[in-house]
Amino acid sequence: MRRGWIALATLLAASAALAQPTPAPGAEAERWVVLHTVRPDDTLALLSAEYYGKRELAVFIMVQNDMTHPRPLRPGERLRIPTAWKYQAVAGDALEDLAERWLGDRRRAPYLADFNGLPAGAALVEGQELTVPFHLTHTAAERERLEDVATAFYGPGGATKAELLRGYNFRQSRMLKKGESVIVPIESVRVRPEKLPAPDAAAAARDQRRREATARAREALPRVREAWLEGDYEAVKRKLADLDFNTLEPAVGADVGFLLGSAYVAFGDEVSARAQFKKVLERSPDHEVRADRISPKITAVWEQVGGRVARPVK
Numbered sequence: 001m002r003r004g005w006i007a008l009a010t011l012l013a014a015s016a017a018l019a020q021p022t023p024a025p026g027a028e029a030e031r032w033v034v035l036h037t038v039r040p041d042d043t044l045a046l047l048s049a050e051y052y053g054k055r056e057l058a059v060f061i062m063v064q065n066d067m068t069h070p071r072p073l074r075p076g077e078r079l080r081i082p083t084a085w086k087y088q089a090v091a092g093d094a095l096e097d098l099a100e101r102w103l104g105d106r107r108r109a110p111y112l113a114d115f116n117g118l119p120a121g122a123a124l125v126e127g128q129e130l131t132v133p134f135h136l137t138h139t140a141a142e143r144e145r146l147e148d149v150a151t152a153f154y155g156p157g158g159a160t161k162a163e164l165l166r167g168y169n170f171r172q173s174r175m176l177k178k179g180e181s182v183i184v185p186i187e188s189v190r191v192r193p194e195k196l197p198a199p200d201a202a203a204a205a206r207d208q209r210r211r212e213a214t215a216r217a218r219e220a221l222p223r224v225r226e227a228w229l230e231g232d233y234e235a236v237k238r239k240l241a242d243l244d245f246n247t248l249e250p251a252v253g254a255d256v257g258f259l260l261g262s263a264y265v266a267f268g269d270e271v272s273a274r275a276q277f278k279k280v281l282e283r284s285p286d287h288e289v290r291a292d293r294i295s296p297k298i299t300a301v302w303e304q305v306g307g308r309v310a311r312p313v314k
Helices: 002-014 026-032 044-052 055-064 095-103 106-115 146-154 158-168 201-229 233-241 250-266 270-283 296-304
Strands: 019-022 033-037 078-082 085-088 129-132 134-139 181-186 288-290 308-310
Touching: 033 044, 044 055, 044 078, 055 078, 055 134, 095 106, 095 129, 106 129, 106 158, 134 146, 146 158, 146 181, 158 181, 201 233, 201 250, 233 250, 250 270, 250 296, 270 296, 296 308
Parallel strands: 288 308
Antiparallel strands: 019 134, 033 078, 085 129, 134 181
16 A cells, blocks of 8 residues: 555656645535644644554645645644545435535436445435545646556555546546546545544434434334234334334334335235335345245345345255
């Protein structure tokens, strides 16, 4: 990894205009950075260790603050510490809208999905947490390949991300001419959680609602499963109706949603069951159930919407 950051530092030294920070659009731009007032004895390497936990990531602080070479820091100087950050979805959010808002173009929605391990076009639910990358803009000091740019910014093995840079910038060619620029998304460099500012009141309230709803669901699930085993499907529906599926943590929400969908199957309402199972997969695409723990009829409906089923090896 260290060789990659050395390569990036070398590129930085080649041109004062090489890499300039690209803030997020609008008033939310400050989410991309943490502001730091330099103290006596602060250095770039120490700040990198303090904020990222790695001294060798200091180059990103340099880039964000228009430095082409490491230099002594001045006490009282204000520095911007760039970071990928977490966003909690609210009702009505869609990947395309968030890509336009945070990444500058709705066509980058598939990349936002990929950064978060989601399928392209995945539906979002309230409270779902997404990692949003920060942007740097690289300007070629001379003719160069995107493979070299990717290696410089992403470290050894980064050349494989040349196609990411090409697609992210809607380019036809992987070759940059002198003076041409590309945006480089950085999703893996994050300020340590304890160094981040406190969340705003709305985000804190949503997080509190999610924790409380998840706690209620965890408390209710054993009783719901007991009612299911007793064949009291009406009780299953009644108990689950009190739980707000959309505000639960994904794993717990998937359990709740699957049980509710199974209850619909038991009542012969396969249309509602499929709709409920689809919501489970939108929230937790990798949710898997065991064939030896559910009925063949539920298994069939679950598989109709693309649900995964683990079957015992005979």
